Amino acid sequence: MQYRRVGRSGLEVSRLALGTMSWGAAVDAYEAEDQLKTFLDAGGTLVDTAPIYGDGNCEELLGTLLTKTGVRDRIVLAGKAALVHRNGEVERDASRKTLLEQLDLSLRQLGTDHLDLWQIHRWDERTPIEETLSTLEQVVRSGKVTYVGISNFTGWQTSLAHTWLASRPDGLPIVSTQMEYSLLHREPEAEVFAAAEHHGMGVLAWSPLGRGVLTGKYRAGIPADSRAADPGWGDFVSRYLTPAKSAVVEAAARASEGLGVTVAHVSLSWLLARPGVASAIVGARTTAQLQESLASEELDLPPEIVQALDDVSGVSR
Template sequence: MSQHDMAYTRLSGTGLEISRLCLGCWNFGTEEPWMVGDEEAAHEIIDRAIDSGINVLDTANVYSHGESERIVGNAIQGRREELVVTSKVFGRMREGPNGRGLSRKHVLEQVDRTLERLGTDYLDLYQIHRWDEHTPIEETLSALTHLVDEGKVRYVGASTMAAWQFTKALYEADRQRYERFDSMQLEYSLVDRHEEQNLLPVCTDQNVGTLAWSPLAGGFLTGRYDRDDDPDDGSRAAEDPYMQQRFTDENWAVLDVVRDLAEVKDATMAQVSLAWLLHKDSVDAPIVGPTTVEELDDSVAALDVSLSDREIERLEAPKSPSWSERKVPW
């Protein structure tokens, strides 16, 4: 797919133009056995993504402890201006006090380390990776506002929390005239629909942009796992208890519908699953995390798959989404 075929939208509530698919960079590094440990291979994926018209690269300081940011930074030299480069802060980056969280001290320390690894003097979007129950949200918002005022950050975002926490953050930003969160990055896929009962209604009401992480449920929606087989040793499903939580009867039932529609449409299961998200008005862009160029090409082709209302109903029928303070990793 050429760059001219990529669809673009604006991050809701802003003027920022983003591609309908974002490139997630968690898999670039050596932290886990299934990741793209080879920097050259990671650069091939990044190059192909940019050539395909993807302009959003989403990383975080904790991804392989800074390794992902370094790999992305090396890949984008000379074409920084055309890209929307994002990162995140919250997770532990060093031992001892103030080594994690959203205190002013940690945020201001980490943004400089992130910028250095990425080889840039600003981030287009800087996101709090999780809610910090030990730091007043006003302190975090004040620090982020300072970064915007300094020119180190263009937009501020959040990720993965309870709706009441995000609502409180928006309220305090409005009340005290701090920078307001422009985006929410949330887990959303055909088998992980809990945010329909949590953050999505808030984002729709408050006109906050949305980026969906894990849109293929860690590979579950690609059809790589079989309900009757144990996952292969060393695979993500074998190593990751969070992944194993997806192996439920209702999720296998969703997968059966995905498989049926993929056959009818001569598409892959991943394309049908991504197409469902691309049809959602509440989502600006899914974040895909390919580990090969072929997986990336497959995801980009999802832009050409259309679903009818009836097909969307069939895909959604096996599940009744609920939030119930869902626990995500760390």
């Protein structure tokens, strides 16, 4: 596994991260333990989680595994806050009260005294940004958090948050921004990547395989056991099953055939070579799927293939 610094910070992470969004829901304890072992055996370090993941069951499961396996000191543990389950709905709440409550809950469930990276999961338009950001200062001073980041912020929100916090007496930088990014979703390049580069922030890419479409599994239709066939996930995947997006997948497939690798390997290799990307967060329902993603570390795409993929996947699509 290769490692990178997150932006201009001192935080070093594996360039493939383990995503746990389905742990405690689609991924049970046995599968999760196997995935964690597989990831660590491959040299992975960055594990990304959130209290809302796995229908609220993820962090307790992950914490149990960390205690059982004794590997806490081998991982960079990245958590989040500001999304909460209330009255059957997911709400944004980045108030100081909710952030501190979620952090304390995460620490208890994960069985640790600190998070290596703590991220504001979503911008909350109802809470003054000053209240949210000053809470980040508070938890770093307390020792409960080492580095802070943001997630799913727009370009102007990214710049506003970083500038306000870095200009405070403590000069606390936001080191990372997490966002959806892949060959099928390059829109963040227009503003968010520019803001991140300007402020010295690293990009953590979620759904780097385009919600599963860049595995190539949908080229011949929708498999019955796929997310796209699941009523709860169909809309999540369908936006990438358009003719324009299919052209990108086919270009990646042609490259994969020529190189003798999988479509997923081509897609991840392209992403990891993008300027500013510190790590790609790969989630999986099975250990076999995770192993497939981890194997992409061995591939470096030829420049002509990179250029072809750049052309076909341009943001104008």
